[in-house]
Amino acid sequence: MDFRKESEKKEPLAMFSQSSLTDIILLLLIFFLLTSSFVTNFGIKVNVPRAEAGTTAEAQQISVAITSEGNFFVNGEQVSRGNLSIAIREANQQRPNSTLVVRADRDARVDDAVQAMNIGKALNLNIVMATERD
Numbered sequence: 263m264d265f266r267k268e269s270e271k272k273e274p275l276a277m278f279s280q281s282s283l284t285d286i287i288l289l290l291l292i293f294f295l296l297t298s299s300f301v302t303n304f305g306i307k308v309n310v311p312r313a314e315a316g317t318t319a320e321a322q323q324i325s326v327a328i329t330s331e332g333n334f335f336v337n338g339e340q341v342s343r344g345n346l347s348i349a350i351r352e353a354n355q356q357r358p359n360s361t362l363v364v365r366a367d368r369d370a371r372v373d374d375a376v377q378a379m380n381i382g383k384a385l386n387l388n389i390v391m392a393t394e395r396d
Contacts, residue, residue, distance in 0.1 A: 322360040324353045324387070326378045330369035347381045354385050365392040
């Protein structure tokens with residue numbers, strides 16, 4: 263039943279509603295933000311040395327970052343020098359048959375990198391030194 267008079271009849275709006283388009287763009291934005299978080303980003307800033315040739319590491323890896331101040335990070339968690347072997351051993355138990363990736367700052371002491379590599383050798387891990395391509 264239409265209770266309006268003939269002169270009061272309203273025409274339907276001819277405008278295009280953009281609310282559904284806004285919803286789609288918002289969903290796409292959320293999708294890309296979530297999927298971009300799956301990219302492996304290392305939170306510790308380390309200036310690794312440069313190399314002319316390089317290889318990509320496998321997904322099964324144990325990352326040891328060594329800063330120029332001599333701080334050690336195993337898979338993003340800071341550990342002390344004395345607990346480095348324990349942390350690498352625990353990471354190896356969680357991810358068996360993995361590769362030890364040493365990401366030492368170019369200003370870090372060589373002794374610190376060698377210590378991490380010796381622990382990896384004792385655990386029979388494949389050892390890779392992370393570098394940047396020229």
